[in-house]
Amino acid sequence: MLLRQCFGINDSNNDHEDENTLNCNVYHLARRLRRTKPNISIFEFLPNELILNLFEYLYCDDIIYAFNNLNYRFQLLLYTYEYYHLNFDQIIMKSKFNLIENLPLNIQHVKSLTLSNNVYSSTNIEQCLLKYPIELFYIRLQSLSFIPRDTDQLLYLILLLPNFQQLKYLLISQKLCTNPSDNIIKQIRDIILFEIKTLKYFTWDNESSFFTRMNEAMPIEKSTIEYYEFRRMNIDEFEWLNFHTINMKSIHIYAAFFYSYSYQQQQAFETLTCMKIDEFREPMNFQNLFKFLSFLTLLKQLEIKGLYCEENMYTDGHRWENFIQEYLPQLKIFKFFFTRWDRHINIEVVIASFMTNFWLIEKKWFVTCDHKVNEGILYIYTVPYMKNKLKYLTSCQRISTAKINDTSNIRQLILHEIKTKDIILKDHFTNLQSLEIWKISDDITYDQLNRFLNISSIKNIVFRSRINSNLFYDILKYNTTQISIEIGYNNLIEMLRRATSHNRRQIIVELKKIKQLGIDFWCVKELTEKQIRKICYLFSNIEQLIIKRAFKSNELISLLIRKLKHLSFLSINYSKFAASTETNNSDIRQWLIDQSRTKLNENNFICKWSEEQFDLWID
Template sequence: MKFEELPNELLLDLFEFCDPIQLIRSFQHLNTRFNQLLFVRFCSYRLDFRSISKANFHLMCEEYLPLIIDNVSSLCLSDGEETPQLSQHLIPYCLTLDEFTRLRSLLIQNIDTPSTLLNITLDCFYLPYLTHLKFIKCHFTSNTSPNELFVNIWNLKQLTHCTLDIIFEHAFNSATFSIISKSIEYLSIKNFTFSSTELAYLLHSVPSLRHLFIEFGQPINTELFRLPSVELLTSLKIHFDGSVCSLTHILKSMPNLLYLTFETETINLNGNQWKQILIDYVPQIKRFRFLMKVLSIKNNNVEEQLDDVLNTFRTPFWLDEHQWFVRCDWPQHSKKLFLLYTLPYCFGDIHVIHQNQWSKTTGPNTCDYNSYDRVMNVFYNGRIGNLTLSPIVYPNVRHLTLRVSVDNYFWTIIPTLDHLLSLEIIEIRGNSQSKSYLKVLLNRAPRLKYLSIDPTSCLQLVQMNISHPSLCRIRLKSYCTRMNRYLNAEQCSILANSLLGRQCEVLTIRIDDRSIILDLVRNMCNLRALNCECQNEFWANHVTFSSDDELVVWLRSSLPDKYSISRHRSCLVQLWISR
């Protein structure tokens, strides 16, 4: 085979792009050379278990992982709806994180149990090469203080990059950051709003910090705690909910700042005021990005006042010295909310597309930076009616939320859905035009994997024999005020036997009887994860979920032992299916 004539170095590079399971299946035992490459030479196995099937997870842990565990460089674990309780399923295989001795990067997602998070961080002590640690959408909500978790993380001697997207029930204090980490250089903490006191404790504990992302908020009349000077910090991204005084207080502690990204809804600064702050407190600044969502504008002569504000960003400091251009939008639906931001636009987890009644930029060409290619998560409500003030396009949308109220401007604003991965429908009108529009939408999104839609609309789609080659995850949204919240056996049968139902791998659904769960598992041949709420069990189990959870016990007795069945804190029963 000509493939075997390739040098080892090139084969190892190609292995980087292959799924580990498929890679081993394809080349294991082919010959001595490939076995040597797979199990000795290749040291960059990247294992992502966030969407693995239970059968493949079992195969990996039982047969493959013992052969490659010393060569795994990156690992992703999740207890999310696709792999419920996955972190606990490593235990029967006598696998703990400390076995991955060459691990450099670890991502933990959707874990809600404090004891599990603590155990994970304890295991990290035994990973001498771990430099990147990331927690995504986790919860630390119990009577347990977060102090122990932070002490464990801060004690990791080689850790340089740390992301903590964790919801904490308790506030931080001096004991939280009692340990000094000399290795952490990149730190991101989400879902927690720091005061100046807490920020001081944090900055003191990470003296080598170079890049920081936090949320800050403090009442205007509260005394500011003295912040230590962070000499090495060059990059700050901050969501700010405080006063101008607290802003200058923070910037004063970061004298060598080069890159500042700033988002606020609480302060209003014009170009002259920003210029003075930057010159006084961060004189070495190279790149400055901001988004202000509040401007103090009087009711009379609004457009003239907005022009005056924008003119303060047309000085040589902004246009010539730095070439920082600014745009101001006055949304149609608002009389008091104005958006002022730098270009190119680079803010927000969810970007709401709005109709403007006034919009101008300081750029030399009004069409410059009109492609918001960094925006990937968009909400579109179908109210755009005048593109002369909104000639903005979004070419790289990954996640789209919309109301299907058809207008003529959607495809002008969002010209392509080639990158779209998930689609959430807030509202769909019960007419043929809306259904046809949604069908076109699906056809023009070749990479779409996830659809969130209300049950009635979903049933209408499947009865139209709509199919999609990559769509494999469906969430049927609940509406408490509507009659269609729970589906009956007939409706579920229609879904299960449809084109979309037969290819569905992950389903979230609300049903009116427990027996439907067995029917869905039996009839949906590709289903690997089912998350369901059963109407007649919901109120009986919403307070506490213990080992005597009656529905879970019944399901375990009715389904094969190799299925994993558990109750999530959201009250959904989660099935991880192994066929």
């Protein structure tokens, strides 16, 4: 609906088709729709190429929701578009799930599929595959991502992978209570590496090692995958993977265990051009790191984050310059973030080593030093800042070779114990999506913070401690996006209590505009009916509500459903199992219907129930 409004598109009553029309082919659909006079909008003057480019940025359900049954032109585009991204991990609304169930969609046009057991989604992998059997995707699917429930579901999906004829991208993400056995991991690895000949991109986002029993692989077995990502990897596994891959171009390791590096095999890395390491889980000797990198002579991109060191060689620009010139002559992109402990460090000397012609003119690589003098910690990193999450440093001395400390990559910012003097006006976070506030000085104004953060465009704000009521009000008032907030109940009530009567009324007006809320009762033993009614009063127009802890009475669920007229999603995280004589897993739906006083019926909601959590989606 939002897309329709933005581009001046109106629903056309003449263009609504019955269910049989959804199954007709494009030729008959075009003939039928040409007999009607379509509504013309500004959006319709755009060429098809631009509209199809827009589709690339949307998930399948968003496209159908925005453009289905508008007129014959858009209907034809929906039927002929061949690059749909069907993502069941993002759906939290029952209406979205219903929409996907009734999509006017040729399944052969789905090129990307994400299956998930996300607790905040109204569906799961099993339900998705009942609606869309996996064999329907064998012929043309190119990208598959899944987050299985358990080892059995993981293995079930893995065994089906060789049936996909065009699969190029595979992502497996999993958080299991028990890790798969070594035999199962080997079976999974052999299928992924050696039986899917079309696969080029593979991500294993899993705490379980992917390389158990790796010495049992046949030397002649080679993988065609070119781009890898792994949650964890040691040096022996890296060498093994290189040996068993024909053309490994890129590898991204989230946690590297390279401490015991010896490099006995001295094999060549003849194809690797990109390497990214997010974190070294063990201290890495500088000489060992250089020895390891010296064999990656074709690297064009190198990124190293999360390296903690006591050696000054890591922060010596001259050593890096000499090494790169000798061993990595093709390196075009070099990004790093190092943390060094040294109470006697001279940051003027450190930064001077990165101010040679090699760094500033030839490579155009710029470096910033943030020095926490009292703690003896130096953060040294390339600019632009390479991480997407930052805990803002207070009371630090900064020096840089860059004119502007580029923070455009940062999406999530944490402010902790910030005072006015800590705000460096040269920093400006222009692309933030999420802000987390822990203890911020009462004298900081909205204007000061906004010049620093551009708060008006932030989508999610988390308040971890008490905040000045005037600042809180201004944040809500001047935000131009549909903001989602998370706040502790006691902090909220304390802030309202301290506010003046006028300010309190202003804040309550803004709270009623909030559509998405997470509220935490971390220091409340048990929620009362009075507290629930208070939430319903303050956030009367809330659509999505997540309550954490302190929820013990099921009766309060029905109160929330009745009071919050616009509620479409409710998630309750129990501090302790809410035992109830009125409900159990078999009759929870009927109990909810009875207690909701006509708001719920058999067809307009989905619910999930466990000892730890209750989730409800309302159409």
